[in-house]
Amino acid sequence: MRPVVKFRQTIFAGRKVMLPIAADARVLEVGGGDSPSPRSDVLVDFALEPRERQGGRIKRDDRPLVLARGEALPFREKSFDYVIAFHVLEHSEHPEAFLSELQRVASAGYIETPSFWSECVRPFSFHRAEVAAITDADGPMLVIRKKPAPVCDPLLERAFKEKLNAGTLDGIDPDAWVTRFHWKDRIRYTVVNPEVESVWQVETAMRDDFNPRSRARRILIAAAATIFALRRRFRRAIQGQSSRRRPR
Numbered sequence: 001m002r003p004v005v006k007f008r009q010t011i012f013a014g015r016k017v018m019l020p021i022a023a024d025a026r027v028l029e030v031g032g033g034d035s036p037s038p039r040s041d042v043l044v045d046f047a048l049e050p051r052e053r054q055g056g057r058i059k060r061d062d063r064p065l066v067l068a069r070g071e072a073l074p075f076r077e078k079s080f081d082y083v084i085a086f087h088v089l090e091h092s093e094h095p096e097a098f099l100s101e102l103q104r105v106a107s108a109g110y111i112e113t114p115s116f117w118s119e120c121v122r123p124f125s126f127h128r129a130e131v132a133a134i135t136d137a138d139g140p141m142l143v144i145r146k147k148p149a150p151v152c153d154p155l156l157e158r159a160f161k162e163k164l165n166a167g168t169l170d171g172i173d174p175d176a177w178v179t180r181f182h183w184k185d186r187i188r189y190t191v192v193n194p195e196v197e198s199v200w201q202v203e204t205a206m207r208d209d210f211n212p213r214s215r216a217r218r219i220l221i222a223a224a225a226t227i228f229a230l231r232r233r234f235r236r237a238i239q240g241q242s243s244r245r246r247p248r
Contacts, residue, residue, distance in 0.1 A: 017038055029042070032044075038225045041064075043064065062233070073105050084109060116131060125150040
C-alpha cells in the first residue's frame, strides 16, 4: 500500500474524535470493543473477549464498562446526551430492537457500518446486515437489508479480492468504504426484508492481543485516549469541588 494511501486512512481514522459532541455531553458507546472512542464516558459490550468482531480482548480503563446487548440496554430513558455505535449495527440479529434502544437511552448519536456495497463484495461471517444511508424528501434515513446467509456470491467476492490485493482500489476515498449516519431525536430507518432471520453461529478465532490497526493508528489512538482520560479526571475533580462547596 502506498504511503499516501496509508496517510489518508490514518487521518480518516480520526473521525472517532471529531464527532459533533458538546464538551459537557454525557456519552455512551455501544460495542466499542478493544478500541472505543476516546470521547465516550460509559461503555457497553456483550463480552470482554473478541466475540463476533476483529480485535483483541477489551482492556479496562477509568470508564464504567457494562456487559449487555445493544438490543437491551440497562439504562433509563434519555440517560445520555449522545450515543456512539461504531460498526455494531451490522452485527445485530434484530436491528429494529437495536435502533429502538439507541434512541430510547440517548437524544442524539452517530452510527457507522461498512458501506452497503463493501459488505456485498467483502462480507464478514459475523455481519448480519447490509446498511446504506440515503436521503429522501423527508431527510436522511438508514436502509437495512438483513443477510440470509453469512457469505455472498463466491465469484463476486473472489473477483473483488483480486482487485483489492492488486492495489487497484487504493485510490478510493476511505469514506466510500463506510456508511455514516448522524441522528437527533429519532432514527429514521427501514428494514427492507424484516421476514429474514439472520441467525447463525459465529466462531471468531482471534488472539486476545490481536490488533488489526497500523502502528501509526495505535499511537494516535493511545494519545487521544490519554488526552480524554485527563479531561475526564479534570471534570470529575471540578464536579467534586462544586459538590463540597454546596451548602448543606
